Amino acid sequence: MTSTTPTPELTSRPAELPGLLTHYIGGERVPSLGGETFPVLDPVTNEPYTVCAAGQAADIDRAVEAARRAFTEGPWPKLKPRERSRILYRIAEGIEAADERLAELEAYDTGLPITQARGQAHRAAENFRFFADVIVSGAEEAFQVGEEQYNHVIRKPIGVAGLITPWNTPFMLESWKLAPALASGCTLVLKPAEWSPLSASLLPEIMEKAGVPAGVFNIVHGIGEEAGAALVDHPQVPLISFTGETTTGRIIAENSAKHLKTLSMELGGKSPCVVFADADLDAAVDAAVFQIFSLNGERCTAGSRLLVERPVYDEVVARVAERARNVRIGLPGDPRTELGALIHPEHYARVREYVEIGSAEGARLVAGGTRPEGLPEGNFLDATVFADVKPAHRIFQEEIFGPVLCITPFDTDEEAVELANDTAYGLAAYIWTNNLDRANTLSREIESGMLWINSQNVRDLRTPFGGVKASGIGREGGRHSIDFYTESHIVHVALRTLPVPRFGAGPAE
Numbered sequence: 001m002t003s004t005t006p007t008p009e010l011t012s013r014p015a016e017l018p019g020l021l022t023h024y025i026g027g028e029r030v031p032s033l034g035g036e037t038f039p040v041l042d043p044v045t046n047e048p049y050t051v052c053a054a055g056q057a058a059d060i061d062r063a064v065e066a067a068r069r070a071f072t073e074g075p076w077p078k079l080k081p082r083e084r085s086r087i088l089y090r091i092a093e094g095i096e097a098a099d100e101r102l103a104e105l106e107a108y109d110t111g112l113p114i115t116q117a118r119g120q121a122h123r124a125a126e127n128f129r130f131f132a133d134v135i136v137s138g139a140e141e142a143f144q145v146g147e148e149q150y151n152h153v154i155r156k157p158i159g160v161a162g163l164i165t166p167w168n169t170p171f172m173l174e175s176w177k178l179a180p181a182l183a184s185g186c187t188l189v190l191k192p193a194e195w196s197p198l199s200a201s202l203l204p205e206i207m208e209k210a211g212v213p214a215g216v217f218n219i220v221h222g223i224g225e226e227a228g229a230a231l232v233d234h235p236q237v238p239l240i241s242f243t244g245e246t247t248t249g250r251i252i253a254e255n256s257a258k259h260l261k262t263l264s265m266e267l268g269g270k271s272p273c274v275v276f277a278d279a280d281l282d283a284a285v286d287a288a289v290f291q292i293f294s295l296n297g298e299r300c301t302a303g304s305r306l307l308v309e310r311p312v313y314d315e316v317v318a319r320v321a322e323r324a325r326n327v328r329i330g331l332p333g334d335p336r337t338e339l340g341a342l343i344h345p346e347h348y349a350r351v352r353e354y355v356e357i358g359s360a361e362g363a364r365l366v367a368g369g370t371r372p373e374g375l376p377e378g379n380f381l382d383a384t385v386f387a388d389v390k391p392a393h394r395i396f397q398e399e400i401f402g403p404v405l406c407i408t409p410f411d412t413d414e415e416a417v418e419l420a421n422d423t424a425y426g427l428a429a430y431i432w433t434n435n436l437d438r439a440n441t442l443s444r445e446i447e448s449g450m451l452w453i454n455s456q457n458v459r460d461l462r463t464p465f466g467g468v469k470a471s472g473i474g475r476e477g478g479r480h481s482i483d484f485y486t487e488s489h490i491v492h493v494a495l496r497t498l499p500v501p502r503f504g505a506g507p508a509e
């Protein structure tokens with residue numbers, strides 16, 4: 001473990017932090033109607049640094065009303081795709097212009113290392129550019145029935161979209177929903193995660209400057225069980241796009257059922273990274289370490305279970321453990337930091353509890369597991385590696401969502417598949433081998449929404465994103481996102497006068 005010593009410049013708060021993070025409703029920055037707020041903590045000190053408006057059902061009503069009006073009376077859903085696309089491009093430019101500020105706020109609010117927070121701004125801008133392009137290049141389906149009939153599908157924006165997002169890489173994940181919802185012509189209410197509300201405060205100005213009409217884009221902050229639940233329960237919100245924990249997803253699905261809402265659920269993961277003895281071990285070790293310790297391990301697609309073929313098991317365990325001990329843990333604002341502070345003391349306590357559980361279950365702790373030296377406060381944990389983890393262990397089965405890697409040996413391809421599939425989750429998977437036949441076979445047998453062969457998680461925005469089993473419902477990405485935010489409306493057109501059966505036209509009996 002290497003830790004950096006806090007220096008005053010790196011611990012100081014960003015300039016001009018708002019004293020109150022407000023909602024954004026109908027183009028206005030407003031507090032909660034009842035004045036409710038909640039404190040927001042900085043993960044380096046766990047001291048509250050500001051307060052945020054805590055939205056209640058009445059605030060959600062107000063935001064949905066504004067979005068509803070913008071949808072039914074405003075220009076947004078009726079704009080030509082090219083017109084919306086131009087505005088989305090301007091949003092991307094606005095995000096890139098705010099790049100440094102955004103990275104600074106994100107690092108401060110979430111504990112993400114500043115260098116990785118910078119990457120998030122770029123990815124968020126790309127999400128807007130990408131969906132700006134998708135919306136102008138899409139085609140609709142048409143079906144001809146001989147010379148008699150012509151049927152075509154019109155994709156209509158569904159209405160007011162409810163977007164509920166988590167605290168890990170919050171701005172980027174917000175953009176992943178905002179961009180396709182706006183591109184599709186929906187208006188929306190975004191409910192950001194309560195542990196990381198700060199970066200969303202940049203959005204209103206970016207949207208206004210880009211020319212998004214008032215009421216199209218609304219934010220209501222708040223606690224999940226209050227603001228989030230009210231959004232899910234609102235009858236004028238026909239669609240919920242949710243990213244977060246599987247347990248929360250289940251609650252949202254139950255609460256949506258009575259309204260029969262369209263749902264997209266991007267949920268938790270416990271993704272396997274399977275390394276065979278014939279793999280390029282240098283690249284596999286690099287990827288294994290990067291995949292679990294980047295973004296503080298708070299990454300849904302993290303390869304949190306490393307499955308290693310027996311002949312190279314000891315070598316891989318030793319190499320990964322050594323690399324973990326050298327991961328630079330430090331203050332989020334320090335550009336040398338590779339692993340920053342976990343988001344919140346509650347989450348930190350939960351991750352540390354898993355470290356205790358792992359040791360108590362008999363897994364072998366080969367790196368980390370403790371608070372780094374020189375960082376006596378805040379939510380810092382050494383990059384942690386357990387070896388000899390068994391499928392029955394809770395740390396093998398449950399999502400930890402922190403910098404904790406579990407390593408397990410296997411002997412055969414069949415056992416590798418069995419272990420890979422032996423959890424409730426199925427978000428991502430990674431296979432490292434130089435045997436293409438084996439890679440192709442395993443890629444079909446492993447239960448995951450997404451799988452990478454000889455690669456870390458490199459996203460292609462055109463491909464569908466999502467998980468199977470407890471990791472999600474539905475797919476977003478490319479056309480899949482546009483399909484989700486639009487309803488297909490089928491129009492059947494007779495091309496000539498068609499015979500119609502004539503009921504009631506026969507002789508009276």
Ligand code: NAD
Pocket residue numbers: 164165166167168173191192193194222223224225227228229230232243244245246248249251252265266267268269299300399401427467471472
């Ligand atoms: P969470 O489920 O605690 O919260 C997510 C959001 O849901 C927050 O905005 C929260 O306020 C809201 N919420 C909570 N209870 C609610 C309720 N009853 N009704 C409506 N909204 C409610 O998740 P989190 O801890 O913020 O995020 C971490 C989780 O997200 C991890 O499990 C991670 O794997 C998952 N995640 C998945 C993906 C993916 O694409 N599959 C991406 C990122 C994160």
